[in-house]
Amino acid sequence: MGGKVTCTLGEVKNRADFIVYWGGNPAECHPRHFTKYTLMQKSPFLPRGRKDRTMVLVDIRETKSAKASNIFLQVRPGKDFELITLLRAMIKDQPISEAQVAETGLTIEQLQDFVSRMKAAKYGVFFFGMGLSMTRGKHMNSAALLTLAAEMNAFTKFVAMPMRGHGNVTGADVIMRWQTGYPFGISFNRGYPRYNPGEFSTVDVLVRGDTDCAFIIGADPGATMPQPAIDHLAKVPTIVLDPHVTHTSKLARVHITTAPAGISAPGTAYRMDEIPLPLRPALKSPYPSDEEVVRRIKEALLEKPDWMGERPQMLQNQI
Amino acid sequence: MLRITGGTIYDPANGINGEVRDLYVEDGKFVSSFTGGRTIDATGLVIFPGGVDVHTHVAGGSINFARAMTPEDHRRTQAFIRSQTRRSGLGGMAPTTFATGYLYAGMGFTTVNEAAVPVLSARHTHEEMADIPIVDKSCLVLMANNEIMLDLLEAGEYERAKHIVAWHVWAAKAYGVKAVNPGGVAAWKWGKDANQLSEPVEGYKNTTPGSIVTSLAKIIDELGLPHPIHLHCNNLGAPGNITTTLETMKHLEGHRAHMAHLQYHAYGGDDWDTMKSESAQLAEYFNAHPNMTTDAGAVLFGDTVTITADGPWQHLLYKLTGRKWGNLDVENETGCGIVPYSYRPSNLVNAVQWATGLELLLLIDDPWRVFLSTDHPNGACFWRYPEIVQLLMCADFRKECMAGLPPEIMNRITLPEINREYTLYEIATIMSAGPARALGLQQKGNLGIGKDADMVIYHSDKDIARMFGHPRYVIKRGEIVIEEGDIRETPDGSEYLVKPSFDPGTDEFLRPLFEDRYCMSFENYPVEMERIERPDLQQCITTE
Structure with a gap:
């Protein structure tokens, strides 16, 4: 099978x-x-x-x-x-x-x-x-x-x-696969992707309290996840990127309003059959796109010292 | 500026066979000389132009489908650990995009050609290719089962079909055209196949796989695409398919053609029990017909995952193996199938396949016309190429490997009778200069003045697999990307495209046909130029 x-x-x-x-x-x-x-x-x-x-x-x-x-x-x-x-x-x-x-x-x-x-x-x-x-x-x-x-x-x-839905969930799945080999439930904490749904899925990581920061893009776990997961989001610094103020925004330390994709931000959405469709914005937005915000955060992080320290470039066999 | 002194150079494009020369690189190109700059002392080292893979599957919907289907392999394979400037990734049967770039560069390859892209998901392929670092890339658009084109051929509207092909090449932002199992993938939409070259394709009266092959080859020549028709013949993998392959080659007379992964099309026998290699017969015909090039599609023993647009074949392979089966039919254009597979030396069919790939490489006498490939990941993963180089260069090593095969194989293969050993010059030809020429990429596979400074510097080593698997330096456009097994830099590669000319009215001709068959807006179908990262537009050529 x-x-x-x-x-x-x-x-x-x-x-x-x-x-x-x-x-x-x-x-x-x-x-x-x-x-x-x-x-x-x-x-x-x-x-x-x-x-x-x-x-x-x-x-x-x-x-x-x-x-x-x-x-x-x-x-x-x-x-x-x-x-x-x-x-x-x-x-x-x-x-x-x-x-x-x-x-x-x-x-x-x-x-x-x-x-x-x-x-x-x-x-x-x-x-x-x-x-x-x-x-x-x-x-x-x-x-x-x-x-x-x-x-x-x-x-x-x-x-x-x-029958998939929820906006561009297929797109996230497709990109995670080409970048990491896995669709979701991925941990990077050893410096390379590992996959274990039930252990590394968002809800499990939050319920166990395994994360000391949360970065939420285009999703509202504060409205849908079990209470222990929501409680943990409220406890740690949570950053939300969303065109709207969501339930998660209300418990987050930082909310950044972004331009809605497909309406005022360009990009690609993958349909449920994994066909990519171009998004062409019809309106202008005073807000930056999710992509721009993430890129600027990444640039700022590069200014910080490398916290991982000495490690090999490659492991022949994963541990 | 970079100067490489004292290296022993193998540069088949310029006829240089093992001469000691100095190389000078400035602004990513070879120049005649300069003073100053950094010097690498390559005394005693061997220098090749950077490798070029003419046929591989590294980006797009089908390989990404394969990644989804093989998490168990990702877990057991090598892992690349991220740094502040380098992304993490996983190797294995279907490597992730970043790892694909590291692994190709790690064995000295600097240009790769993704061999199969549907227009409908070409945007996805280009997004993935942008995430493959270091190497330069190109891709081929799948045409031989495009029903709009088949309908035109059926109606005898050849000129219109030509415009349609050109339009699709540009819509996909591709570099050439791939034909897979002409007519067979379209028939698979009804669960059928196309096995006979002269029998009409399911749903058509006049159009046969043979007529599709001839028309497409002619169209591509007339459009002047730098790379000829890139053809995956009908009846891939089937015992006795040598007849189909030879017949297909006859349909190509008078045209340029690249025959993809010929190993899979070189079998005799009537069924799996009697299957044998017909590489000698095929090589004889091929040697006498200089209009064609080919890549080996060699098989190595071990685990892999097979990926092809050949949907009906994959259904058969699923039934044979009982393993996982992925299938994706793409409206109007093509399809794809995925089945994980293990090639075992104890399996007679697999052993014949292993021998057939090597036989073709050894029996085709012109190294400018047969290239190193495994049809990654179908025959084996691309990062195992050094093992094939060793098999080609060492007849004794081949004999050693053959000793491990079932004894009843010996009357089914000709490999034991072949004593040829490849020279370094010939290896440089099949790995770099030849495929670059077949692709029409004049900047590649060539250490001449003005060409892209892509090269690989090896330790001279008796252990050939180690030599080719662990280069001393790999240099991409003048930048050291690999040094003694370490990744130094991960520059972004270019993407090669062509824009063949077509009637400007093609859009309006296609629109109603498109709206009938597809389920997205016509405007959303072609990939926009601004979505290609670092495009490099190549010129069409004049063919005789």
């Missing part, structure tokens, strides 16, 4: 005749997804647009997205992994039991219909949201669905993509 079989959103627009949203509510959370990419668009391969496409929603409750779908599969909460595992068995004609099916809250007929539709598709796609990736099973659920998509390629073309 592992890896990811995916595509750019234009491929979905052009080719996907079978679209599954799993554990997400695009109608309310990604309201342009249907119209721009998945359902309403026509293409040379799908000339009738919506009529040429089938949409399935798999979720624990009937959200507004269910109205947009052709088929709604209401999975029992916390049983996504079991359902995916059954589907992986069924596509390969492996035996499953009635009891196993019953556990998922669905019927064997529903599952058989789903499997035959997946196999009949010319180009199938799974979009999965936090209802899959952040509920019981977490990354194991995501891995299972990615594996189902990979295995479906033995029968037809199938891909999967996480």
Whole structure:
């Protein structure tokens, strides 16, 4: 298991005749997804647009997205992994039991219909949201669905993509990867990147009180993180760069107002499919961009003596 | 100003084969002489022009996908520790950008060509290349599966297709054109492949992989791109693909062409059990056709991660290995696949691949036409090049390595019969002067007056791998960047681009087609010139 079989959103627009949203509510959370990419668009391969496409929603409750779908599969909460595992068995004609099916809250007929539709598709796609990736099973659920998509390629073309949001989170992930090899949860405290989600992720570092300073750019952990993490942010010198005064700004020692990216600061944003889009500012801002502030702080830090002291240039084997 | 005295110079571009000469560098270029300045005494040392990698994958969406898929390798590999002026990084199978620059420079390479860039994510590739220090860079845009171009070829609109290719080269801010599995990647969008050169591509009536190859080669010659069509043939990696490769080469007659990673296209046999090397047959044809250059795409045993735009091949490799599989289909243009892989000497197929890469390097007689590459990271990581140099220079060492292979391999390869040993002059040709010439980079791979002062100074050493892995000095545009294994400076490199001419009406022709197929604004598609850090615009050339 592992890896990811995916595509750019234009491929979905052009080719996907079978679209599954799993554990997400695009109608309310990604309201342009249907119209721009998945359902309403026509293409040379799908000339009738919506009529040429089938949409399935798999979720624990009937959200507004269910109205947009052709088929709604209401999975029992916390049983996504079991359902995916059954589907992986069924596509390969492996035996499953009635009891196993019953556990998922669905019927064997529903599952058989789903499997035959997946196999009949010319180009199938799974979009999965936090209802899959952040509920019981977490990354194991995501891995299972990615594996189902990979295995479906033995029968037809199938891909999967996480429904990411929150501004340019994909851009941060992409750049961290090329600079450090890792997407997030990175520690530089030995002078080179190390990765361990659960240990070096922001929330864990804060809750343990392992940091004596915090520098927050374009995020508001003061509004979303657990209380012990917020308490630690209030305790140490916290510096916030944001166009707005946020919850985090209020507990920070320093808040620097910056120009909003894409409105009055240029840059690049990476879409959920990792396609980079240029940001062209429409307005002027009296405030500096995040980039300018960070660059000036970096220049000021260079004036300070090197605190790390003697160390080798390179370690052949990491310690 | 820097003077290097007493070194033994190997400069194939100027026919200098092991002569003791002094070199003078001023403002980053070689000059004839001056007085004063710093002197490096290179007596007893060997001097090469800086290495040039004609085919590597170091920046962009696909290598970054590979980085995401291999955290277990990052953890076990070497780490570069930051200083106040130097960024940290990790080496390994898919090195981080900063480490990529350090590692290339560390073995004397000063120019690299990123071989595969979709226009749609070219902005990303350039952002990454700006973060690769020391080396100069160029990149090639993927065209052979661009459906807008394929539709034009299908409709017989060759001239229009030519403008479209030129427009895309400039839109991607690329230096040349790469063709990967022509038609096959487009077919993969429907889960199919293109195996037969003369059979229409999935979804087309007239357009075949063969016709795509010929048209693109002709277009690139007529546009006068300094680097010819850079071609990854159909049927990569498949037993018996020698037929496809030879047929492809026939489609290229009368045109310039660079055949990428030829090792992966030189197999006989009918299946994995009967697979064997056909390098002798391929080299014979290649030797007789001077319109082509190639790079070896050599394989070394060990762990790596394979990355290619060849999506259908990667699906097959995933099914064969059962390991992680990454796939990314890019709308209208191309795709990419990622599978971690371990080449093992005990595996008969891998052993054949190892031998085939070396055979091609040894059987192609003109070192100006075959270049050192591993198709990084596909055959092995680029920082293992010194091991290949050792295999090429020492027949005894090759024999030693062959002793560790399964005995049933011997009737499948010709390596045991080859006694050729590369000279230092030939190594300098395949590692620097040759690839620079094939890329059309006249400032590179050349120690002549007025050229970029990129050079590498080695200790003369019987241990060839150590000699090439640990240069005494590496000098980039006159600046000492590596000294006895230590990184001294990390200057930023340039990026080479070309702007082939195209009909100014191409924008308006493309716009409606683009809006039909893509899902971003047409204005956001081309990479803006101001996003290229240190661009160096090269001129197009006239070809016969």
